[in-house]
Amino acid sequence: MMSEIFLICNNKKLNIITHDISNPSCILIHLHGLCSNFQNDTYTMNDFKNRINFFNKINILSYALEFEGHGKSEGINGYINEFDRLLSNFDTLYNYIKNKYSNIPIFVLAESMGAIIIIKSVLMISSYDLNGIILLSPYFNISSGIKPSELMIKLGIKLSRYFPKSKIAGKNDISISCCNKKYELLSSLNKYKYTGKFMLSTLREIYLNNKWVLENYYKFNIPILAIHSKNDKVTCYKGTINFINNIKSSDKEIFLLDEGNHTLLVPIDDNDYQPIVVMSKITNWINKRI
Numbered sequence: 001m002m003s004e005i006f007l008i009c010n011n012k013k014l015n016i017i018t019h020d021i022s023n024p025s026c027i028l029i030h031l032h033g034l035c036s037n038f039q040n041d042t043y044t045m046n047d048f049k050n051r052i053n054f055f056n057k058i059n060i061l062s063y064a065l066e067f068e069g070h071g072k073s074e075g076i077n078g079y080i081n082e083f084d085r086l087l088s089n090f091d092t093l094y095n096y097i098k099n100k101y102s103n104i105p106i107f108v109l110a111e112s113m114g115a116i117i118i119i120k121s122v123l124m125i126s127s128y129d130l131n132g133i134i135l136l137s138p139y140f141n142i143s144s145g146i147k148p149s150e151l152m153i154k155l156g157i158k159l160s161r162y163f164p165k166s167k168i169a170g171k172n173d174i175s176i177s178c179c180n181k182k183y184e185l186l187s188s189l190n191k192y193k194y195t196g197k198f199m200l201s202t203l204r205e206i207y208l209n210n211k212w213v214l215e216n217y218y219k220f221n222i223p224i225l226a227i228h229s230k231n232d233k234v235t236c237y238k239g240t241i242n243f244i245n246n247i248k249s250s251d252k253e254i255f256l257l258d259e260g261n262h263t264l265l266v267p268i269d270d271n272d273y274q275p276i277v278v279m280s281k282i283t284n285w286i287n288k289r290i
Contacts, residue, residue, distance in 0.1 A: 002049055004072070009092040010085050015072035016093060017064040019052050024061035026105040026131070026290050027097055031090065033112030033139075034206060035078045035194035037071030038064040042186040045265040045275040054279050058287065061104075065093050067117075071192050078194035081164055083205040087121050094128065105131040105290050109282065112139050112235060112262070113206060119213050122222055132223040132251075132289050134282055136264050137232055139210060141239025146176065157204050164201035177234050177262035180269060217243055223251035225285045227278055229260030251289075255281055 001020070006013040017038050030051070032038060038048040045051060048064050055062055067086045069075035080086065097106060108130060110118045115138030122128050148156070148169075156169055178184060187193065226244055228237040237256060244254045257264070257274065265275045 002052060007092050007096055009089050010068060012068045012074035014068060014074075014089055014092060015066040016096075017048055017066070018062060019056070021056065021059060021061045023059070024101075024104060025059040026107060026286060027061045027063065027101060028055060028286070029090075029093060029097070029106065029108045030062060030064040031108065031110040031114030031117060032064075032066070032070065033114055033137075034202070035070065035198070036111075037066050037190070037192045039066075039071050039190055039192045040187060041190065042183055042266075044180075044183055044267060045279055046183075046263055051265075051279075055283065058283055060283070060286065061101075063093060063097060065089060070194075076165070077192075078202060079165065079199055080202040080205045083209040086117050087124065090117060090121050091125070098129070107132045107134065107286055107289075109134045109136065110138070111136040111264075115139055116206070116210050116213050119217055119220060120209060123213075123216055123219055130222055132225070132286065134285065135224065135226040135240070136278075137228055137235050137262050138226060138240055138243070139206070139235045140214065140243050141236040143233050143236050145233060146170070153207060156200055157207070160200035160204040164199065164204075166200050167197040169200060169203055170198045178266050179261060180266055182270070183266050218246050219248060221248040223289055224249055225253045225255065225282070227255045227257070227264060227281065229257040229262070229264060231257075231259050232262045234262040253285070 002017055003019060005016045007016060040047050052062050066073040067089050069077060069079045108118050110133065115135045118133055226240050228240045230237050240254060244252050259268065260274055261268065264278050267275050
């Protein structure tokens with residue numbers, strides 16, 4: 001059965017979703033993407049309760065972190081004005097888990113923006129004891145179809161200093177990240193989901209911190225699995241290939257899919273079993289490293 005706990009970070013309550021397992025084989029920390037959360041109530045593997053049921057069969061204990069400004073965590077919905085606060089969110093949960101389960105292996109499953117957070121976190125704090133990281137559709141490069149011009153980027157960054165909460169750029173449109181109309185309809189019932197145009201400061205922080213990661217990720221040296229669809233309309237798989245090819249890690253793997261949504265755990269339609277393939281790939285990869 002799922003349960004929620006609240007941890008305090010940056011003077012705000014962070015919502016953490018978890019469950020109970022006696023003697024877990026390892027712990028998996030789940031990190032969501034930009035303007036997302038773990039409150040989805042759908043039939044897909046993207047729903048956290050379905051993830052728990054899948055991982056529970058092989059005794060993996062899950063913790064899902066909803067970053068401040070996302071899901072049930074405190075903060076302005078969809079607002080990021082200081083990216084390193086999200087790194088502090090991860091640090092708070094990591095230390096909570098480490099104090100509670102000092103000798104159990106810890107893995108991280110990060111999606112899209114979550115990849116920037118975990119990569120920057122481990123580069124900034126070398127003391128993290130992680131057994132491996134799995135990235136789903138990581139944001140290293142944005143898809144050419146939605147990439148703004150350099151002029152628009154510079155203008156947006158400048159305006160964000162004066163109007164950080166202005167919603168005048170981009171759009172959090174689920175139809176871009178997912179072509180499953182059934183899921184799109186069910187996801188629209190999620191009252192915690194941020195929709196509409198992004199705030200300028202949010203896009204600024206994502207852009208600048210992604211740039212920082214691209215300048216420093218060659219130092220990364222932790223076992224890692226990256227999974228990406230070549231058909232991703234949000235993030236570009238070529239950036240993931242470049243990341244894997246240039247990091248220090250000797251234990252690294254990329255799993256490319258010819259089809260699939262940006263949200264990889266959502267099927268294209270009811271006959272698509274690729275999300276199960278992705279989940280099986282993750283569990284097999286973890287099991288070999290416990």
